[in-house]
Amino acid sequence: MIAGSLVALVTPMYVDGAIDWERLDQQVDKHIELGTKGIVAVGTTGESATLNVGEHCKVIKRVVDRVKGRVSVVAGTGANSTSEAIELTEAAKNAGADACLLVTPYYNKPTQEGLYLHHKAVAEAVVIPQLLYNVPGRTACDMLPQTVARLAEIPNIIGIKEATGDMQRGREILELCCDEFILLSGDDATFLDLMALGAKGNISVTANVAPEPMAAICDAALAGDMAKARQLNEPLLGLHGRLFLEANPIPVKWALKELGQIDQGIRLPLTPLSEQYREPLREAMRHAGVL
DSSP states (O other): OOOEEEEEOOOOBOTTSOBOHHHHHHHHHHHHHTTOOEEEESSTTTTTTTSOHHHHHHHHHHHHHHHTTSSEEEEEOOOSSHHHHHHHHHHHHHHTOSEEEEEOOOSSOOOHHHHHHHHHHHHHHSOSOEEEEEOHHHHSOOOOHHHHHHHHTSTTEEEEEEOSOOHHHHHHHHHHSOTTSEEEEOOTTTHHHHHHHTOOEEEESGGGTOHHHHHHHHHHHHTTOHHHHHHHHGGGHHHHHHTTSSSTTHHHHHHHHHTTSSOSOOOTTOOOOOHHHHHHHHHHHHHHTOO
């Protein structure tokens, strides 16, 4: 089962925007060593929107090959074109990914029926476990719990990354879907609240810079020790917020550069973190004990 702390992995780049494959390997190894339970390759944090299809598939294959079965690899394969989503999902399956994460089609603003038919088409075209991904703040498209429940009836749609931060939304999904359907948080600021309701883990931006604490927090929550989980999470509260001072992944890539783990490369239209946000982020990193 996909559970615990999963990192929404950055895609390290050189200053000129070329992918830094060696640093990518190092990031994978770091997470496995420090307890991260799964790696999500080429999601939003991995700059899926600025990688071309060839690069997208190469990053997934590189991560799978580096992981070598030690933890789960979830490949981001969503697109606002159903045919492209099928192509990416097929490539991820061929690369050996354990599952795929498919964001709701962005910009198009499909209806709920369109969302159902889109995800149904991908699931039927590619036999690999698939996670839905709902993040309306970025996509301008909100998948409602009733649509999630319809999709949960398709055998290889196994769960959802719910990133609204809305606890009532989480309750509805849990009530409408079978017990085997996996609810994961996609919002670091509220993930513990969702886990308290029954979510099985968190796909995390914060885990990039604080992998060991995030793994320990999720482990405690899954063990039913929410008091310990909240105690461990307290020093990270500021970090959860300040990693979103500008659009993700701008702050988290800057934080990893500050830690000396990656170069400062990021692709346009994204830009390096603005000067006025750097000291507040450093402060949060110090408070979290990672700097």
